[in-house]
Amino acid sequence: MSANLYLGIDVGSTASKCVVIDDGGEIVGCGLYASGAGTAGPQACVAEALAQVGGGVTRDDLGGSCATGYGRHLELWADTQMSELSCHAKGAARLFPGVRTVIDIGGQDAKVLSLSEDGRLVDFVMNDKCAAGTGRFLDVMAGVFGCTVADLSDLDRRSVEVASISSTCTVFAESEVISKLAAGTPIPDIAAGVHESVAERTYGLAKRAGITPKVAMTGGVALNDALRERLQRRIGHDIVTSELAQFAGAYGAALHARELAS
Ligand code: ADP
Secondary structure, eight states: OOTTOEEEEEEOSSOEEEEEEOTTSOEEEEEEESOOTTSSHHHHHHHHHHHHHOTTOOGGGOSEEEEESTTGGGOTTSSEEOOHHHHHHHHHHHHSTTOOEEEEEOSSOEEEEEEOTTSOEEEEEEEOSOSTTSHHHHHHHHHHHTSOGGGHHHHHHTOSSOOOOOOOSHHHHHHHHHHHHHTTOOHHHHHHHHHHHHHHHHHHHHHHHOOOSSEEEESGGGGOHHHHHHHHHHHTSOEEOOTTGGGHHHHHHHHHHHHHHO
């Protein structure tokens, strides 16, 4: 078995994502492990994805594989490697047919990709210099609130009045959040302020790239519905997403592996 299965792995800064697709490009297995480059995360998420495919399929049975992401150069077993920008564009174009603008917020960077009508990457802007506006900023704030990033959306939805965060630097913003907590500001209001701060930075990035609908959001931060809705209000266009948004890069890598094999 199974020359008609292709694997894509996205070794990110904070999480490893793996997707297995069939000949038709449909996802038949995926794996996610919350640690990235230089850890056991990549192997663990590949094992999870192959187990989901079932039938005792192993890496040796695959028709092709491709690694992408920050730690892709460490995955020497993969047949090929491809840049994360190209893989994100390819995966997003397949997940969201007709998408022209992809907002990807990961653990360490944020990027906005512009796609042509036929789904090719034509331009991008990126923030990889500063943690503000990335998943890292949200991870730090969740730590201060004593919750996980998965809880931030529900917290925001309970807010009554947005408590604005004026500091743009993550370290100063963390101190500001701690001061607000000490002053008795409710956590939901601060969570809303944290989301507004990320939404504002992301909007700035998207304006530089140019915003053409259809707009989609990918990366782990796309799972944060309250943040996506705040960004949507600023941008003035619907932002579509999917429960597979965090797998867009891995999906694009798998599609690339399939193309190379055909
Ligand atoms: P990378 O590719 O850089 O490792 P990802 O695209 O996997 O990044 O995104 C990781 C980020 O996604 C984390 O830093 C975290 O802030 C956010 N995240 C992960 N899971 C969730 C979740 N369930 N809800 C909200 N945010 C999440």
